[in-house]
Amino acid sequence: MDSAADKPLLCIDASSEQAGVGLFGRGHDAELIWRAGRAQTVTLLAQIHHLLELNGLVPADLGAVAVASGPGTFNGLRVGMSVAKGLVLALDLPLYGVDTLAIAAAPWLASNAPVIAAVAAGRGRLVWAEYCATADDISLVAEPRNTAPDALVEAARTRADRIVVTGELDAETVAALVTLDHVVVPSAPLRVRRPGALAWLAGQRLARGEADDPVLLEPRYLGR
Amino acid sequence: MQILGIETSCDETAAAIVVDGVRVRSNIVASQTELHRAHGGVVPELAARQHIRAIVPVIETALADAGIDRAGIDAVAMTAGPGLAGSLLVGVNVAKTMAWALDRPLISVNHLEAHIYANWLGLPGEEPPPPPRFPLVCLLVSGGHTELIAMTGHGLYRHLGRTLDDAAGEAFDKGARLLGLGYPGGPAIQRAASGGDPERFALPRAWLGESYDFSFSGLKTALLRLSEPYRLPASPEEPFQGSPSGPFREHRPVQLVGDAPVADLAASFQAAIVEPLVVKTVRAAEAFGARTILLAGGVAANRALRDALTAAAAATLGDTPVRFPPLVYCTDNAAMVAGAAHWALRRGDQAGWEADVVPRLALV
Numbered sequence: 001m002d003s004a005a006d007k008p009l010l011c012i013d014a015s016s017e018q019a020g021v022g023l024f025g026r027g028h029d030a031e032l033i034w035r036a037g038r039a040q041t042v043t044l045l046a047q048i049h050h051l052l053e054l055n056g057l058v059p060a061d062l063g064a065v066a067v068a069s070g071p072g073t074f075n076g077l078r079v080g081m082s083v084a085k086g087l088v089l090a091l092d093l094p095l096y097g098v099d100t101l102a103i104a105a106a107p108w109l110a111s112n113a114p115v116i117a118a119v120a121a122g123r124g125r126l127v128w129a130e131y132c133a134t135a136d137d138i139s140l141v142a143e144p145r146n147t148a149p150d151a152l153v154e155a156a157r158t159r160a161d162r163i164v165v166t167g168e169l170d171a172e173t174v175a176a177l178v179t180l181d182h183v184v185v186p187s188a189p190l191r192v193r194r195p196g197a198l199a200w201l202a203g204q205r206l207a208r209g210e211a212d213d214p215v216l217l218e219p220r221y222l223g224r
Numbered sequence: 225m226q227i228l229g230i231e232t233s234c235d236e237t238a239a240a241i242v243v244d245g246v247r248v249r250s251n252i253v254a255s256q257t258e259l260h261r262a263h264g265g266v267v268p269e270l271a272a273r274q275h276i277r278a279i280v281p282v283i284e285t286a287l288a289d290a291g292i293d294r295a296g297i298d299a300v301a302m303t304a305g306p307g308l309a310g311s312l313l314v315g316v317n318v319a320k321t322m323a324w325a326l327d328r329p330l331i332s333v334n335h336l337e338a339h340i341y342a343n344w345l346g347l348p349g350e351e352p353p354p355p356p357r358f359p360l361v362c363l364l365v366s367g368g369h370t371e372l373i374a375m376t377g378h379g380l381y382r383h384l385g386r387t388l389d390d391a392a393g394e395a396f397d398k399g400a401r402l403l404g405l406g407y408p409g410g411p412a413i414q415r416a417a418s419g420g421d422p423e424r425f426a427l428p429r430a431w432l433g434e435s436y437d438f439s440f441s442g443l444k445t446a447l448l449r450l451s452e453p454y455r456l457p458a459s460p461e462e463p464f465q466g467s468p469s470g471p472f473r474e475h476r477p478v479q480l481v482g483d484a485p486v487a488d489l490a491a492s493f494q495a496a497i498v499e500p501l502v503v504k505t506v507r508a509a510e511a512f513g514a515r516t517i518l519l520a521g522g523v524a525a526n527r528a529l530r531d532a533l534t535a536a537a538a539a540t541l542g543d544t545p546v547r548f549p550p551l552v553y554c555t556d557n558a559a560m561v562a563g564a565a566h567w568a569l570r571r572g573d574q575a576g577w578e579a580d581v582v583p584r585l586a587l588v
């Protein structure tokens with residue numbers, strides 16, 4: 001059997017109504033991002049099929065699976081996790097769960113400022129957490145919280161240093177954040193979670209030999 | 225044709241391998257009954273989370289028990305509905321992905337149809353039973369459903385009647401709760417009713433004229449009134465909350481006084497559920513010239529129902545056989561899903577990668 005490193009990594013993120021899939025490694029760097037709404041079951045596998053077709057691959061060509069493991073919307077997370085587990089069952093691939101908020105935060109850590117990343121948890125709630133960069137990875141500063149958006153704005157307001165706030169934020173929350181001089185809010189298209197960031201984080205885990213047990217891996221729910 | 229069936233519509237995580245729709249190679253069911261017992265009913269969010277944990281070992285065990293590996297799977301079938309959305313999507317997405325990755329046909333199965341096709345299954349290692357003869361009438365009774373269906377051939381259904389309120393299994397659950405008998409209610413009532421006098425208490429039957437529909441909500445209210453004098457004061461104020469409204473709220477069980485006539489109450493209650501089911505099923509079988517009467521669903525495990533239906537059919541219809549599946553195929557399982565999928569695939573019913581869960585899926 002070929003080792004996982006000889007074959008590309010499939011990335012799956014259905015943590016919220018914004019979904020994405022990606023294919024990275026061994027000459028591949030492809031991703032699809034779309035608004036799945038609550039129809040993740042309808043679109044996720046169809047998009048994976050499309051992504052592989054675009055890249056001239058079949059399922060047996062895959063070497064590993066990485067899945068966004070939450071927090072996020074409960075059913076969205078379960079769709080992503082079920083597809084990932086189905087792939088492991090059918091193809092016997094190594095599986096890597098990756099924190100959804102870290103995926104949102106990762107692209108901004110190069111700024112050397114701390115990053116607060118948010119994901120929409122449904123019913124107007126946000127789950128968010130703060131991250132900072134380390135040498136070759138990212139680290140969580142404080143445990144994620146599930147709050148109304150104004151608690152996130154308040155947390156950003158009380159900071160003295162420069163900070164980036166990214167992820168799924170509604171217009172009202174963005175408007176409140178941009179009035180704060182020390183807060184940097186990337187524009188909406190740049191705040192979208194990217195499967196490429198998922199691939200990078202999974203790569204760190206892969207390098208450390210930290211694959212997940214497909215029986216034990218489950219979504220991080222973080223209800224209110 | 226070896227089909228992998230996957231079932232996660234409610235509170236059982238199940239996988240099975242069935243050959244040609246009749247021979248069961250393996251049938252694995254991870255029950256969540258214990259998880260939900262403290263809540264007096266199925267808590268949807270808890271059920272969905274448990275499916276995510278159980279699905280991989282359940283499928284792996286089903287393959288190992290059948291003595292095949294992934295390459296030996298000829299098709300993958302899943303329950304698409306009816307059921308709980310958060311639970312259904314686990315089985316549907318795992319099944320779809322496995323079928324896609326293995327390049328095998330995918331079959332989307334109606335849970336109600338699967339229950340009916342449990343009557344075609346043989347126990348592992350045994351010869352399958354002779355196939356039921358068409359036309360047939362099937363009484364499908366479970367915790368979620370009470371349906372009377374006529375079937376003229378494979379995949380050809382005609383709706384005759386259904387419950388207008390509670391399902392029969394739900395009525396058993398609520399009755400058991402009123403009598404402090406625990407959960408699930410069907411087996412608890414059956415146990416408590418043994419030796420009881422089914423005629424001691426007059427409980428209402430909703431006949432609903434000539435229709436084939438059922439109603440059990442009045443029965444529940446009548447049992448509340450009958451059991452009230454025996455209830456200990458510590459009981460909850462609102463015993464009729466179907467499932468707990470808060471997702472993880474504990475259920476406080478009812479307690480009756482020590483000398484309450486529990487056996488007679490349970491037997492009278494059971495008889496009041498069974499009688500309309502039996503009378504209407506036999507009437508439908510007569511009207512439609514059925515050559516077989518089938519029982520299906522979890523409540524088909526109820527002995528009083530089996531016995532009464534068999535006796536009534538023999539008295540009215542002579543030699544029309546009444547059939548019910550082995551106990552393990554009455555309650556939710558995946559062998560019935562893989563079984564039904566065989567007949568669907570023969571009709572060319574194949575699902576695509578965009579197949580969805582349908583929580584309110586109807587049979588006809």
Ligand SMILES: [Zn+2]
Pocket residue numbers: 335339366521522555556
């Ligand atoms: Zn069922």
